[in-house]
Amino acid sequence: MxxxxxxxxxxxxxxxxxxxxxxxxxxxxxxxxxxxxxxxxxxxxxxxxxxxxxxxxxxxxxxxxxxxxxxxxxxxxxxxxxxxxxxxxxxxxxxxxxxxxxxxxxxxxxxxxxQRSANVIILRVLTYCLANQITDKKQIMDLMRQEGINDAIILFLLKSFKNEHWLFNIQAINEQYGHICxxxxxxxxxxxxxxxxxxxxxxxxxxxxxxxxxxxxxxxxxxxxxxxxxxxxxxxxxxxxxxxxxxxx
Structure with a gap:
């Protein structure tokens, strides 16, 4: 690749x-x-x-x-x-x-x-946003905060959110996360x-x-x-x- x-x-x-x-x-x-x-x-x-x-x-x-x-x-x-x-x-x-x-x-x-660690929560929110086509940045931030994700991590994640699109492959990361761990x-x-x-x-x-x-x-x-x-x-x-x-x- x-x-x-x-x-x-x-x-x-x-x-x-x-x-x-x-x-x-x-x-x-x-x-x-x-x-x-x-x-x-x-x-x-x-x-x-x-x-x-x-x-x-x-x-x-x-x-x-x-x-x-x-x-x-x-x-x-x-x-x-x-x-x-x-x-x-x-x-x-x-x-x-x-x-x-x-x-x-x-x-x-x-x-x-x-083990799958705290990233499981992040993946759950990201997968939910992807499945429900949520592309409003404020809504995404609110959902993450509701799940207890701190603002520093949210800002880090949003660096890869450009033009209402995630630059990382949420589906593949979620499905392959066992290999990542x-x-x-x-x-x-x-x-x-x-x-x-x-x-x-x-x-x-x-x-x-x-x-x-x-x-x-x-x-x-x-x-x-x-x-x-x-x-x-x-x-x-x-x-x-x-x-x-x-x-x-």
């Missing part, structure tokens, strides 16, 4: 991979910092942004999409930076294009299987891997450390205190400092 992407700058390439319901702009606050000394590649994963839609959405398929893009752009010595679902795609790429990857950074996700254990990957954990986030727990180090023996885990799941939004400067320290920039 030919993914939509934004390419900027020169130097060692960094590929940025967003989370579910996101788009290539979600990691823009990181990419715009690194574009001074790197070639940055911001990607819309399948069923998101301006990339094609598909009924299939497991990590092997998503990783193969990104691998195809990397081959098309002739990228080498890659640095991968992925948040949440995009972090799992980055980890899966270690099995797909191992010779092209030099370093991987994963923001607030672990190589484990998750899932993870198939991989053989140990020995290259450097940084995991950045939000101190207030439930996504990387102490119990997940075993799975991390079994699959990524040379991993390092950094905790950003006071941050939730969207660490790069909440604590941008701290995340950038961790990235620069890790990458030696």
């Amino acid at each position: 030919k993914l939509n992407y934004k390419l900027q700058g020169d130097g060692q390439p960094i590929v940025f991979l967003h989370g579910v319901f996101g788009s290539l702009d979600n990691l823009n606050m990181l990419a715009k910092d690194f574009v001074q000394h790197h070639q940055t590649v911001q990607v819309d994963l399948r069923n998101h942004g301006n990339s094609p839609w598909s009924d299939k959405m497991d990590y092997q398929a998503m990783a193969e999409d990104v691998a195809e893009l990397c081959h098309d752009l002739q990228l080498k010595k890659l640095i991968l930076i992925g948040h949440s679902m995009g972090g799992k795609v980055a980890l899966q790429l270690s099995q797909v294009i191992p010779d092209l990857i030099e370093n991987t950074v994963v923001i607030d996700i672990a190589p484990i299987k998750y 899932d993870w198939q254990t991989i053989s140990p990957w020995l290259k450097p891997t940084l995991f950045i954990r939000g101190g207030n986030s439930p996504y990387i727990t102490d119990q997940a450390y075993t799975a991390i180090f079994e699959q990524f023996p040379n991993a390092k885990i950094e905790v950003v205190e006071g941050a939730g799941h969207n660490i790069h939004f909440e604590k941008t400067q701290q995340v950038l400092q961790l990235l620069h320290n890790w990458l030696g920039d």
Whole structure:
């Protein structure tokens, strides 16, 4: 699948991979910092942004999409930076294009299987809006608030609502959400891997450390205190400092 992407700058390439319901702009606050000394590649994963839609959405398929893009752009010595679902795609790429990857950074996700989580509520509202052809932004916001979805998440979701149309594929994400939560254990990957954990986030727990180090023996885990799941939004400067320290920039 030919993914939509934004390419900027020169130097060692960094590929940025967003989370579910996101788009290539979600990691823009990181990419715009690194574009001074790197070639940055911001990607819309399948069923998101301006990339094609598909009924299939497991990590092997998503990783193969990104691998195809990397081959098309002739990228080498890659640095991968992925948040949440995009972090799992980055980890899966270690099995797909191992010779092209030099370093991987994963923001607030672990190589484990998750339960359906709070996104179930979001999917229920989105599916309801889709089925009932609700395209009024205020009505959508009211429905989300009634379900207890906070305003920060609502504003994040609405970034992908353009011209009365959702840029992400609600039906496919809903039907494939079990695959998005899932993870198939991989053989140990020995290259450097940084995991950045939000101190207030439930996504990387102490119990997940075993799975991390079994699959990524040379991993390092950094905790950003006071941050939730969207660490790069909440604590941008701290995340950038961790990235620069890790990458030696």
